[in-house]
Amino acid sequence: MGIFKGIRKLASQAYRFFYPLSLVEVYKRMGVKIGSNCHFQFDVVIDHSHYWLIEIGDNVTLAPRVHLLAHDASTKLHLNYTRIGKVKIGNNVFVGAGSIVLPGVTIGNNCVIGAGSVVSKSIPENSVAAGNPCKVVNTLDHFLKNRKEEFVLAPKFDESFTLRGNIDRKKMDEMLQAIGNNYGYVV
Numbered sequence: 001m002g003i004f005k006g007i008r009k010l011a012s013q014a015y016r017f018f019y020p021l022s023l024v025e026v027y028k029r030m031g032v033k034i035g036s037n038c039h040f041q042f043d044v045v046i047d048h049s050h051y052w053l054i055e056i057g058d059n060v061t062l063a064p065r066v067h068l069l070a071h072d073a074s075t076k077l078h079l080n081y082t083r084i085g086k087v088k089i090g091n092n093v094f095v096g097a098g099s100i101v102l103p104g105v106t107i108g109n110n111c112v113i114g115a116g117s118v119v120s121k122s123i124p125e126n127s128v129a130a131g132n133p134c135k136v137v138n139t140l141d142h143f144l145k146n147r148k149e150e151f152v153l154a155p156k157f158d159e160s161f162t163l164r165g166n167i168d169r170k171k172m173d174e175m176l177q178a179i180g181n182n183y184g185y186v187v
């Protein structure tokens with residue numbers, strides 16, 4: 001085993017030692033309603049000060065730095081009250097990196113939310129939506145049809161091309177070469 005692989009393995013073991021629970025588990029234990037088979041990537045923030053207002057369905061992925069907000073203290077100084085609203089994320093939803101979901105928003109079932117979106121209004125089911133403010137840019141069906149067509153011809157990479165599969169420099173170069181200026185798909 002190369003020295004870098006060894007260091008990486010040690011670092012990941014140390015991380016698991018200090019942070020043994022997944023973020024999903026941490027938020028579940030705080031009381032957030034979260035369905036099955038959900039994945040929260042690093043630095044996801046769920047408004048735990050009002051966790052009972054937030055509901056997340058099954059098969060939901062929150063990409064890195066997604067923020068779900070159920071309260072808005074911008075009125076506190078003037079009204080002495082904070083505005084609150086439920087946040088509901090349906091089943092089979094992907095929320096892209098760095099997105100912010102504001103109080104009162106429902107994201108319907110089978111939606112993809114683009115990276116960096118500010119979701120200020122509810123998004124209907126089966127939509128791809130993106131931007132600030134977040135708007136529907138595609139239907140899920142059309143999006144998947146395009147991606148499936150691309151997938152057929154695109155270079156594909158197995159687990160050995162991933163960090164969890166301990167990718168080495170040779171495979172990194174192989175991937176760079178195969179993708180060129182197009183897209184590829186990694187397992």
Ligand SMILES: CC(C)(COP(=O)(O)OP(=O)(O)OC[C@H]1O[C@@H](n2cnc3c(N)ncnc32)[C@H](O)[C@@H]1OP(=O)(O)O)[C@@H](O)C(=O)NCCC(=O)NCCS
Binds near residue numbers: 112117
């Ligand atoms: C939204 C996304 C899924 C693409 O969906 P798509 O249906 O293929 O969208 P297209 O690329 O055809 O773009 C459609 C329009 O939306 C815009 N758009 C796409 N993604 C956007 C985003 N994240 N923010 C703002 N606008 C976006 C495009 O510029 C395009 O605008 P135009 O019609 O004015 O030219 C993809 O861009 C995305 O953001 N994926 C998330 C990536 C991520 O979060 N990765 C984290 C690691 S898991």
